[in-house]
Amino acid sequence: MSIIQVNNLRKSFGTNEVLKGIDLTIAKSEVVVIMGPSGSGKSTLLRCLNFLEEPTEGVIRIGEFQVVTGGKANRKRKTEIRELRKRTGFVFQSFNLFPHKTAIENVMEGPIIIHGTKLEEARILAKALLTKVGLGDRCDYYPAQLSGGQQQRVAIARSLALNPMVMLYDEPTSALDPELVKEVLQVIKDLAREGMTMIIVTHEMSFAKEVADRVIFMDKGVIVEQGTSEEIFLKPKEERTRQFLSIVE
Amino acid sequence: MDVTIIIDSLPSLLKATLMTILLAAISIIIALVIGFFAAIARILKVRILHGIATAYVSIIRGTPLLVQIFVIYYGLPQIGISLDPISSGVVALSLNAGAYLSESFRASILAVDNGQMEASLSMGMTYSQALRRIILPQSLRIAIPTLSNTFIVLIKDTSLVSVITVTELLQMSSLIIAKTFEPLTIYLLAAAIYWMLITFFTTILDKLEVRTSKYLVR
Numbered sequence: 001m002s003i004i005q006v007n008n009l010r011k012s013f014g015t016n017e018v019l020k021g022i023d024l025t026i027a028k029s030e031v032v033v034i035m036g037p038s039g040s041g042k043s044t045l046l047r048c049l050n051f052l053e054e055p056t057e058g059v060i061r062i063g064e065f066q067v068v069t070g071g072k073a074n075r076k077r078k079t080e081i082r083e084l085r086k087r088t089g090f091v092f093q094s095f096n097l098f099p100h101k102t103a104i105e106n107v108m109e110g111p112i113i114i115h116g117t118k119l120e121e122a123r124i125l126a127k128a129l130l131t132k133v134g135l136g137d138r139c140d141y142y143p144a145q146l147s148g149g150q151q152q153r154v155a156i157a158r159s160l161a162l163n164p165m166v167m168l169y170d171e172p173t174s175a176l177d178p179e180l181v182k183e184v185l186q187v188i189k190d191l192a193r194e195g196m197t198m199i200i201v202t203h204e205m206s207f208a209k210e211v212a213d214r215v216i217f218m219d220k221g222v223i224v225e226q227g228t229s230e231e232i233f234l235k236p237k238e239e240r241t242r243q244f245l246s247i248v249e
Numbered sequence: 250m251d252v253t254i255i256i257d258s259l260p261s262l263l264k265a266t267l268m269t270i271l272l273a274a275i276s277i278i279i280a281l282v283i284g285f286f287a288a289i290a291r292i293l294k295v296r297i298l299h300g301i302a303t304a305y306v307s308i309i310r311g312t313p314l315l316v317q318i319f320v321i322y323y324g325l326p327q328i329g330i331s332l333d334p335i336s337s338g339v340v341a342l343s344l345n346a347g348a349y350l351s352e353s354f355r356a357s358i359l360a361v362d363n364g365q366m367e368a369s370l371s372m373g374m375t376y377s378q379a380l381r382r383i384i385l386p387q388s389l390r391i392a393i394p395t396l397s398n399t400f401i402v403l404i405k406d407t408s409l410v411s412v413i414t415v416t417e418l419l420q421m422s423s424l425i426i427a428k429t430f431e432p433l434t435i436y437l438l439a440a441a442i443y444w445m446l447i448t449f450f451t452t453i454l455d456k457l458e459v460r461t462s463k464y465l466v467r
Contacts, residue, residue: 086373096368
């Protein structure tokens, strides 16, 4: 069974319709890369999956958990949205680490607050996750003392700490100096190899070729075409895709 | 200038300083509570509370403290609310400082990057968990410099309460001058005491600012 199911997702900001009816099915352990020009709605799509943007219309299911959009903002609905968020990890372009907490405290925060994990258990879990992203020796550093690449890896560890069913990445390397991009992509590749389901919005073409099971090309709020990275990059069917690729490459 | 006058009047002045500290301390605590909740009510846009908080801030900031003191001490008894001078002073001072603090708090909460709230919510935190654990600790650091301004003004403003017969530092100075006819000596002495008080509190707040900023070191 698919792990993510999106039906007829629409999102408008005022009169500006940014997503015009997206349908999307993602299988367990699938790695999907979303590409497209700026303003194509790719980031908005990702943010809608986590309800950081409230969709105007549509149905989102993650795992067994389904939220119909456009409902009233009552207590029951807030709980539903929170449950959905607990099942998804979200990685931001600007990291958004908690600056007043050390790396390990950042990673412990979720388990303690969301899952009610005991302090010592949370510390062991956080330490293991930081080691996994190659930062076992940076546990007690504050975000301001870490490089951008290190901060983004802490942010990934922080999301993993909640044991999500799917990881969402919103241009995870766009705010990084070129020499720091690799270390972050390596962590994402490792997760792909372990079978983590992931949706990644990125402009990193070679990375997409390497890890993506499927590449989705979006423009003007619709999915223009999708397929394996080979199909999209080497033999794009749509003119708009070809245009975009010729500019990016 | 006679040194014996200083020595003779110092005990009375110091005793009156205790009243100044008491007025300031109680008012600061109440003002912090009022200011915090007024700020939260305005940020969360809680329907009725938001209107009340906005009106409160506007009225207090738009009228002189001296007028507020007179309204509370001389005006309210007319509708059956009689407060003694000290209580009137505390009410006026804390309502006044509370309005300014609520603006400081509001600005400092809004100054925390929106990504912090998004990151918290995306993990599945509730709004109030995010506010408590992530946003407020960061906004406190931002707020401290403006808090310390409000504290300084509040300590000075306690002198206005002398007009409703509270025997704090300024009132005591005037009483001593009536007996000794040494206005320059005594007022300078009072000024020195205010200066020491304020320096003491600002030093504490500066230390607190350094301590809460330690995570910003690179």
